Amino acid sequence: MDETDELRAWLIALRTPGLGPGGLREALVATGGRIDAMPTWLRRQATALGEGAAAWLDTPDETRLAEDIAWLAEPGHRLLRCTEADFPPQLETIPQPPGALFVAGDAGLLLHPQVAIVGARGASPAGLDHARRFARALALAGFTVVSGMADGIDGAAHEAALEAGGATVAVVGTGPDRVYPRKHHALARRIAAQGVVVSEFPPGTAARADHFPRRNRIISGVALGTVVVEAGLQSGSLITARLAGEQGREVFALPGSILNPLARGCHRLIRDGARLVEDPAEVIEALTPAARALGVELAERLARPDTPAPARPGGWRDDPDYRRLLDALGHDPATLDELVRRSGLTAAALSSMLLMLELEGWVASLPGNRYQGLPG
Template sequence: MPVADKARTRAWLRLIHTPGLGPRRIARLIAQFGSAETAVAAAPRGWAHAGLEPGRSGEPPAADAQGVEQDLRWLEAPAHHLVCLGEDDYPPLLAPLDGAPAALFVAGDPALLWHAQVAVVGSRNPTAGGRDNAADFAGELARAGLVVTSGLAAGIDAAAHAAALDAGGATIAVMGTGPDQVYPAANRRLAARIAAEGALVSEYPTGTGVRREHFPQRNRIVVGLSLGTLVVEAALQSGALISARLAAEAGREVFALPGSIHNPLARGCHRLLREGATLVESAQEILTAVAGPARELGQKLRQRLDSAGPDPAKPPASILDPAYQRLMEALGHDPVPMERLVERTGLTVDALSSMLLVLELEGRVAAIHGRYARSGS
């Protein structure tokens, strides 16, 4: 790690490990002083502006030096990152939320935090049908180019993560523990696969074990990263309903699957539907609902990548897929309707809709009043 990066990282970790400094206070310090290094240097007097009063000695509470060093050692490993509020890599959908995490520990690909995501959540003890539904929806969403985000819990979460990876897509697991502490232990193999093919994310420092209050806090990150949240199965008192409420409060889409009136795990979903959640029976309905916001996020990502310069070593995955090549050959510079693309490619409407969304996010296709053409940009 370069010296400048290490100084910046150490300053952030000192803030994170200082007792009494939560996400809101750290955000105020960064807003006032412009950087973590400057904020740390401004102690003790400057810290009073963040609501942290000096103690009797006139000094602010000392950071946990051992915790800082432990985190630094973790960050020295390959594919381990610290993504900090106010910096370029911080996810744009999460940043505006009240109480957004000051920093995120990431094992895997931090670039996925910028990609269009849909959260899939539900019961830790689902029915067989609920587990299958979670896997089916997650697989379809992943094949359409969206990142599937969940909380690494047993049940629906694990099924969604695994299905997204099996579909050749990406998934983000937001942890309620430190990034080096997998819970439940039964998901360790899954967590290792997610770190290799997606991203494990936590706001908690290394060594943080299981604490009940951390899991509702984790839920705000799951839904804050996502354009919408799908609740597959949930009891009337469940963490999934907390996630749905947080998503609605953040102005994000909430989707729910209906179920049998005799299934207690359907009652939470039915409550959400009565309260205004969108009833969905296919992943395509979710894709249609989030297509607009996904395009906007894709444009922001392209602008960011353009400002950083292209990376020719990483061409879009669709360039290598024969089905996408067939679709691009069927597209011209004059907009054509969906039915014409079905005729030209022999692909189904569902398949074309998913592929066109991916191409829009890559900036290769433009959607114009329900018609599609090659992008002129």
């Protein structure tokens, strides 16, 4: 089965009405991971899935599939599948993990330690300032800021991370080619260039109310912790915070005036056990151990026979691929794509190795998603 046929089979499955991420993963288990066998298996389940599924599987919309494939063929676009080594391991432990993600930008950033910053769309000026302050500090500390590219707190967090020269992840509730709200077209382009836009919805998918809770589970799922800046009692940010808690992630909330209705959601979170934070340093201190643990986990997950994860600090020194990476880094900063070309190693392997070397002080992560070797 060549790559085009495999991609087409994935797209057919992802667009099958009634299947969903849980059904997709069930199909992968039932077929032993053989994506070529999935359409046949799905046809046998079509009755349970409904008439729409049967009609789609019998006569898929070839125009729509061709448009999907054309979007994926554009530079920087990718379908990141749960069967691939560099699929974010954080998402494997959440309820209803996505089966695949449509990505525009640097997919490797999904393997970096991330912190979610969420809050009200109609945020106050003070709330926007807090979002920018936390995002800037987190980005400068080496965390990738993740949010939903909504108006208000989300947009302010994305922009501040970019202005600090850091990276940011936007998880959207539309197809990856759609921008919602429309005012964020320029921001979406900047994020795709300096970070990554992620969606579990295929290209062309419009915004729908039920998409955003689904999006929120991914925002909280890829992050080590979620910071809620401002939130009313009916805010969608409280859904993200609740999901983060259910996923075993840290939840942080900024307190506010008792007269500010946008502080009530944060106060409720604090009463329910969220950490009260006033300064970004508190978040950084709390999440640094988890970030280091994530680096070790990724090294083990992405290990290949020819790039084994080091069993102890410094155990990589005798590994020829690590030497190739250090030689490829040279003296000047380089992007991940440049390191792939220079070293001949895969992006997945390099992401793991760079994290390990960064934790041990041999590599520095620089603004613009670049890396530079440090004197050893």
